[in-house]
Amino acid sequence: MDVFQTNSSIVLKYLSENNANPTVYCLTHSCLSKLGKFLHDTSISYSLDVAKEWLSQLSLCANTIQTYGKAIRQLDDVYKYGHVSFANRIHSMILSGQFSGAVSDYLSDISGKYSKKHLPNIRIRCKYFLEYMQVEHQHSEICEITYTDVLSFHATALKRLSKADYGMYKGTIANFLRWLSEKGACPIGFSMLLFMNHAEKVFMLRDFSNGTALYISAVGASCLMDFSPEEFYTASLDFCMELESLGYADTMKTTARTALDLLYLFLDMNRLGYDPKLVNEWFHEKGDFCFKKNKYMARRIFALFEVFTKEGTIITTHYFTYRPLLCDGLPDWCRRTLDQFLLQKERENLAASTVCMYRSSITRFCFFIVDNGISSFSEITPELLKRFNISDIHSTPEGKNAYNVRIRKFLFYLADNCYTDNYFLGNALPCVHAPSTKIVKTLTPDESYALENYMDEDYSIGLRNQAIALIGLKMGLRGSDITELTFEQIDWRLGAIRFIQKKTSVERVLPMPVEVGNALYRYITEGRPDSKSKYVFIVHKAPYGRVKRNICRRIIQKVFPEGRDDGYGFHITRKTYATERFRNHVGYTEVAYLIGHTTDETVKKYISLDEERMRLCPISLSESGITMKGGFRNA
Template sequence: DEQIAVIKHYRDDSLDFPSEEYAVAVESFLIDFNKLGYSESPCKMAAYTLHNLLLFLEMNSLGYHKEIAAVWLEREKTYHEKRGWFQASRTLYLFDIYTREGCIMPQSLNITRALRCETLPDWCLAELDEYLEVKNKEDWAASTIDMIRSSVTRFCEYLADSGLKGFEEIDASVIKGFNLCDYHDTPEGKNAYNVRIRKFLKHLERKNIIPYGLNEALLCTSENRERIVITLTDDEKQSIKEKQDASTASIELRDNAMMLLGLKMGIRSIDIINLKLDDLDWKNQCIRIYQKKTSHEIMLPMPTEVGNAIYLYISNGRANKKTSSRYLFIKNRVPYDALKRSVCRQALKRMLPGRSTPGSGFHVTRRTYATDQLRKGTGKQGLADLLGHRDTTSIKHYLNLDEERMRMCPVSLSDSGLLMKGGRYDRV
C-alpha cells in the first residue's frame, strides 16, 4: 500500500520529533490559535484534528512528520464533510508552519488540485505545455492561460478518444467531428472555446505538424446579440440609501463603502477589492485605480459621500489594530487579509435581499452610474474617461436608456419622405 510505504519511509525521521514533544507543541499552538480571535468552530476543529493525530502517532509508535500527517489526513477524508476536512487541512498547514517558525501565520491556504490536462497522452501534453509556455512568456493573465488550457484539453481529449496517436493524423473531418459533438450552453461559450483551439491549431501549423490552413475547418463565429442594459430602479436606489444611513456594524460599513464606490464612481468589483490604503489621496480628494481589465491606471475624483463612507469604514469597521494588510477592504475576522470579488456581489444582495434579476450582479452598479451620468448631461468622451474606457464604443449601450433625449431622435415620416400609403397600407 502506497500510504504504508510513505509512513515506513519517514518513520525514522519522525522520531526526531517524538509524540511527547508533539503533544506539548499542540497545547502551545492551541493557546496561540485561540488568542488570534478565531470563532468557536475553528478552535474546536483545530483541537479535534491535532489530538486525533496524536492518538494515531502514539498507537503506531511514530513521531510527528509533515508527510506522515498528510497520509493520516488523507485517510481521515472519508470521515469528514468537505468543509470539516478543509478546516482540518488548514489546521495541519498552520501547525507545520508553527513547528518551524514558532508562530502562527494566518493566511489563505492554497490547495493544489490535479489539472484535467494531466490525464492527456504524452504527445498531447508535450505540445500543450509548450504552447502554454509561449503564452506565459507573452505575459497573458493567469485566467486567460487557464481558459486556453481548458479549451485545448477538450480538443485533445476528443482526439485521444477517437484513437489518434499524434497531431499529424488530424484532418478536416476530425476537426468537424469535434465541432459537432462539442456541446456548450451558449453559442458565445462555444465560440470562446473554438477561438482558442483555432489559435492552437495555428501553432501546430507553424511547426509544420499539420497542413497550413487546416485551422479554418473549425468555425469561430457566433451571432452577435444586443442585450438590454439592466440598471437599478429608483426604488432600489432609495432602498440602498436607507440601509446606508442605518449602517453601524463593521460589515455594514464595508458594504456601504463598496456600494458607493460602484454607484457613485462606477468602479468594477475587481478594482474595488484591490484598492490599497495608499491609493486614497485625501488631500486632493481622489482615488488611484489600477484597472485589472485594461491594465491602465487612472485617477478619479472622490465624491464627498464616498469619502465619508470610506472614512467611517476605516475608523469604525476595519480591524486596523489586528492586521498590517495595506488593502483597503479586508475580512472582518481572522485572517484579516484581502477579499475576493464575490464579496461585492454579496454586499449587493445584503442591500437588496429581494432582488432576483437574472444576469445582474455587482456590475449593475457600474451600469447604473454610467446611465445616471448620461442623464445628467455628461458627454460620451467624458463618460468614457470616468469609466476608464479607451474609446466611446461601449458607451452606446447606455445611450438607449436616456429616455428624455431619445425622444428627441425620431423623425416624422413626412419629413423623411416616407408616406404611409401603397404596399400593405393600401390593403388595410
C-alpha cells in the same frame, strides 16, 4: 519436562533478583513444583488451559489461589516471551542505573514545583514507565527507547490502569518525557504521543498501502536533509504562534496543532523529511480517519503551512481548491501535451481564470478525440474536427465560439511543436459568433435608492456593504478596485480617492462625494473589526483578510434577488454612474475619464440610451431607407 523445569527456574530467578516477598517466593515455588509433579504423573504437556484446570481442582485459601494464579501467568509469560511480562511483574523491582538516575534528577529538578507529599507519587508513575521498558523491551538506557515502545506502553500498560489512574499516570509520564526531551535524551514526540488523546491516529509506513508507502518513503528520504522532522516541528510552532496573533478561532488553532503534531510524529517515527507531495499522499489515505468532520479545515491548514514554509508568513488572502481536474482522466500522451500548453499560457502571464478556460475547452476536445479512437494528435483530421464542432453543444453561440477559439490555438500549438504536420488544421473550426450590441442595463431611480439605503441584518456588515455599494454607485469604481482600496489611497483632507486601476494599471484621482465619505467613516469607526490590515474592507472574522470581489456581486443579489439572471451584477452600478453623468450633460471624454477609460471608444457600453433627447431628433423611416413593405404579413 526439561522445558518446564527450565522455565520454572526462570520465574524463580526473576523473583529472587527482584527481592520478592519470601512468602510469595515460597508459594510460587510450591505451585510450580506441584504443577510439575502433576504433569509428570499424568504425562501431560504443559499448556495454560491445563494449568488453569489443575488450579481449579485445588482446595486452598483465597490468597494462596491468587498467588498460585499469578505464578502460572508468570510461567506462561516465560513460555511465550522468554521472560516475565510487565503485566505480571512483582510490585517492586530495581531499575537500571541510568533509569534510576533519570527519575532522581527529574524529581530534584521539579522539587520546588510540587509538595513533598506529591513527589513520591510522581516517582511511582515515572518508575512505572521505566519498569515497563526494562521488563518488556529489556532497555536499560533512555536512548534505547523507540516510538514503537511508547506506543506499546500506551496500548498495554496504561490501558490496564483504572480510569482515574490512567489520566494521572499519563500526564505525569508525558511531563517526564518532555523534561527528558529538553535534556536531549529523547524526541519530543514521546511526550506528544502520551499527551495526544488519539494515539491510534499515529501511523507507521507499514500502515499504508504498498504503493503509497513506497512513494512516501522515496519522497521523504530525498528531502530528509533539506527539511528534517526537527525543523518541521520548529516551523509548526512558529506557524501556530502566527495563527494566534492573527486572531483565528479556537477550533482552527486546535485543529492546526493536532494536524501538525500528527504529521510531525509520522515524519519523526519514520525518519522522513517534510515535502508537500508526501503530505498529500499521507492525507489522502489517512485524512478521513484522523480528522473526520474537520478534514477540510485540516487540509487548508496544510496548504497554509506550505505557503508559510516558503514565504515565512501566513498569507490569509490565499484560497485553496481541491476539486479533482477532469483532465486528469485523459491518457498520458494527451495530458502531458495539454500540461505543456497550459504552462506556456501561464508564462504569458494570463490570468488564472483564462488558463482555466483553456483547460476546460481543450479537455472537452481531447475526450472527444480519445473516444473516437485517436491515440496520437497526428491522427486528427478536418473531418474529425467537423464532427466535434457539430456534436459540441453550447447554450449560446458566444459560448461555443469561446471554446473554439481556444481549441484552435491549441491546434496551432500542436503544429508549431510538430505533434501534427498540418499547420492549417485549426482553421477547420469555424467562428460561429458575430459581434453583437446589447442594450445597456442600468438601475432605475427607485432601485438606486433601494441600493443606497439597504442595510444587512448584521449592523457592522451592513455598514461595510453600504459603503461598497455607494462607492460603486456614486464613483463608478470597479469591484476589483473597491475591494483593494487601502487607507493610504483615501485623502480625507481633499475629499478624494487616488488609486491605480487593477484592470488597466492607470492611476486615477476621483472626487469623493460627501455621502461616500460619510459611509466610509461610519464603517471604519463603528463597523470595521479591530485589525491592522491596510485594506479598508475586510472580512469580519479572523484572520480579517481583504474581502474578495465576489462580495460586490452578493450585495447586488441581496438587494435585487429577482434580478440575478437579468443583468444585475455589480457592474450595473458602474453603468448607472456613467449614464447619469451623461444625462447631466457631461461629455463622452469626461465620462470616459471618470470611469477610468483611456479613450472614449468603448464608453458607449456604459451609457444607456437617452430616450428624452432622442425624441427631439427623430428620423422618418422613409428617410432612413426602411420600408414597411414585404415581410411575413405583407405581399
